[in-house]
Amino acid sequence: VDRPERRVPRAPVLVIGSPFLWWMRVAELRALLAPVVAGTGPSVHPDIASARRFVRGLDAAVAVAARGGEPSSGPAPALVAAVRRPAFGFVGWVARLLLRGCRDHAAQMERAVAAAASERAQSVDYGLRIVAQEQVGLAYAGWDRLLTRVALPAWRMGRWPSRLDAGVVSALTELSRRDRLAEGFTSRLSERPACDLLEEPGAMDEATSLLAARLFHGGPSEPGPDWSPVDWDTYPEEVVDRKWRQEAARLHRVLDERDDAHDPAGAGPAPAPVSASEPPTLARVIDRLTADPAGPADGPDGLDGDAPRLAARLSVEVAREEAAATRAHGRDRAAGAEGPTAGPGGDPWIDGFAPVFPLQPPRTGRELLADHVTAMVCCAAVDTAGAAPGLDWLDGPALLVGGRRRADLARPVLSLVEDGDDGPLRAWLGEVGVRPEKPVRLV
Structure with a gap:
C-alpha cells in the first residue's frame, strides 16, 4: 500500500476487490469465501x-x-x-x-x-451464500457508477476522492432507495461491515482511492499541490462548483478567440467575433449558438450553425491543457529521478503519464460543447437563481434548486447544441428563474 507502483500485477485485484469489503457484511463475506x-x-x-x-x-x-x-x-x-x-x-x-x-x-x-x-x-x-453472490454484482454496479460519474470529474481537475470505498455504500444505498433493486437490503447496514476486519479501514480506503486514480485515470503516485485529495463533504464546493466555473471560463475564452484562416474546424467563413470585453453571460453563449453563420449548415458530430467551430476549439483547448499538465508532471518526475519510484523509459505506470485501464474514451467535440454549455447554465443558476452545486451518488455533479436535484437540463442543452434551438432551454431558465443576461463569476 505504501508503494503501489511496485505492485502492478496485484494492483487491479486490490482496487476492484476493495469495495466489497465496505458493502458486504461479515457474515456474507464468510459465506462467499x-x-x-x-x-x-x-x-x-x-x-x-x-x-x-x-x-x-x-x-x-x-x-x-x-x-x-x-x-x-x-x-x-x-x-x-x-x-x-x-x-x-x-x-x-x-x-x-x-x-x-x-x-x-x-x-x-x-x-x-x-x-x-x-x-x-x-x-x-x-441462502446466505446466494445473498452474498447477489451483493457482489450489486457492489460492482455501484463501483462502476461511482468511478465513471463521480470520481472521473474530480480526477480531470486534479482532485481524487479520498474515500471511494466508503462512497460505494452511499451509492448502493441510493440505488436501493431510488430503483428498489435492492429492496430491504438497506437494513443490512446495521450489521457489522466486512471492512471492520481490517486493522485500519480508513488508511486502506485512502491508499486504494489513490491507486484507483492511477489505474483508471493516470497521475502522480503521491498527493501534491495539483493532485490533492477531497472529502465527500466538500466535494460539491471544491469539485462540482469549481468544475463548472472552469469549464464556463474555458467556453468564454473560446468565444473571445478571433476566427481566422487557421480555424481548427475548417468550416468556412466564421461569424464576426464577439468583443473580448463583453461580460461572461449565458445570453452570450445562447446567441452565439443560435447565430446563423455564412458557412455550411452541418458540421462534424452532427452539429449545426457555429457549434462545430466551438466544439473543435474546445477540443483543441482541452488537449492543450492536458498536454501542458503532462509536461509539467514530467518535469517534476525528472527533477526527482533519483528517487526509488522513478523508472527508466517513461513507464506510464511509474511516471503516471497515462492510465493503465482507461475508464472512458476521449470525449468528442459535441460532448465537450454540451458539457461546457451545461456548466455555464449551472453557473448562471447558482449566481442568479439561488441554486447550489450538489453530488448525486449515481450520476455525479448535480444542480440543486430549492434543495432538490434538477435532472432535466440535458435535453434543453442538447437541443441548443445540436439543433441551434434555444426554445426549450429558455423555457427551462424561466421555470427555474435564471437570468441569462446577468454576468456569472468565473475562476
Missing part, C-alpha cells in the same frame, strides 16, 4: 501437509536431475558435467520411480481433501 476457507482445514493437517511436501520434493528432484548434467560453458564445466551426469541420472530415475509408485495414492488423497472441503462448505447456510 466458505468453499475456499473450507479447503484450508484438511490442508493444514500434518499428515496431508507432509505428504504434499514429499510429492513436491520428488517433482523438484526430477526437474533438477533433468538439468544437472548440462554443461554451462568452457571445457572444465563440460568435464564436471560429464562426471555428474550419471549421478543425476540415477537420482532422477529413483525420483520418477517413486512418483509412479505414489501417484494413485496422491490422487486419492487430493480427492478426499476436496470432498471434505465440499462437505464443510455445505454447512454454511445456502
Whole structure:
C-alpha cells in the first residue's frame, strides 16, 4: 500500500476487490469465501501437509536431475558435467520411480481433501451464500457508477476522492432507495461491515482511492499541490462548483478567440467575433449558438450553425491543457529521478503519464460543447437563481434548486447544441428563474 507502483500485477485485484469489503457484511463475506476457507482445514493437517511436501520434493528432484548434467560453458564445466551426469541420472530415475509408485495414492488423497472441503462448505447456510453472490454484482454496479460519474470529474481537475470505498455504500444505498433493486437490503447496514476486519479501514480506503486514480485515470503516485485529495463533504464546493466555473471560463475564452484562416474546424467563413470585453453571460453563449453563420449548415458530430467551430476549439483547448499538465508532471518526475519510484523509459505506470485501464474514451467535440454549455447554465443558476452545486451518488455533479436535484437540463442543452434551438432551454431558465443576461463569476 505504501508503494503501489511496485505492485502492478496485484494492483487491479486490490482496487476492484476493495469495495466489497465496505458493502458486504461479515457474515456474507464468510459465506462467499466458505468453499475456499473450507479447503484450508484438511490442508493444514500434518499428515496431508507432509505428504504434499514429499510429492513436491520428488517433482523438484526430477526437474533438477533433468538439468544437472548440462554443461554451462568452457571445457572444465563440460568435464564436471560429464562426471555428474550419471549421478543425476540415477537420482532422477529413483525420483520418477517413486512418483509412479505414489501417484494413485496422491490422487486419492487430493480427492478426499476436496470432498471434505465440499462437505464443510455445505454447512454454511445456502441462502446466505446466494445473498452474498447477489451483493457482489450489486457492489460492482455501484463501483462502476461511482468511478465513471463521480470520481472521473474530480480526477480531470486534479482532485481524487479520498474515500471511494466508503462512497460505494452511499451509492448502493441510493440505488436501493431510488430503483428498489435492492429492496430491504438497506437494513443490512446495521450489521457489522466486512471492512471492520481490517486493522485500519480508513488508511486502506485512502491508499486504494489513490491507486484507483492511477489505474483508471493516470497521475502522480503521491498527493501534491495539483493532485490533492477531497472529502465527500466538500466535494460539491471544491469539485462540482469549481468544475463548472472552469469549464464556463474555458467556453468564454473560446468565444473571445478571433476566427481566422487557421480555424481548427475548417468550416468556412466564421461569424464576426464577439468583443473580448463583453461580460461572461449565458445570453452570450445562447446567441452565439443560435447565430446563423455564412458557412455550411452541418458540421462534424452532427452539429449545426457555429457549434462545430466551438466544439473543435474546445477540443483543441482541452488537449492543450492536458498536454501542458503532462509536461509539467514530467518535469517534476525528472527533477526527482533519483528517487526509488522513478523508472527508466517513461513507464506510464511509474511516471503516471497515462492510465493503465482507461475508464472512458476521449470525449468528442459535441460532448465537450454540451458539457461546457451545461456548466455555464449551472453557473448562471447558482449566481442568479439561488441554486447550489450538489453530488448525486449515481450520476455525479448535480444542480440543486430549492434543495432538490434538477435532472432535466440535458435535453434543453442538447437541443441548443445540436439543433441551434434555444426554445426549450429558455423555457427551462424561466421555470427555474435564471437570468441569462446577468454576468456569472468565473475562476
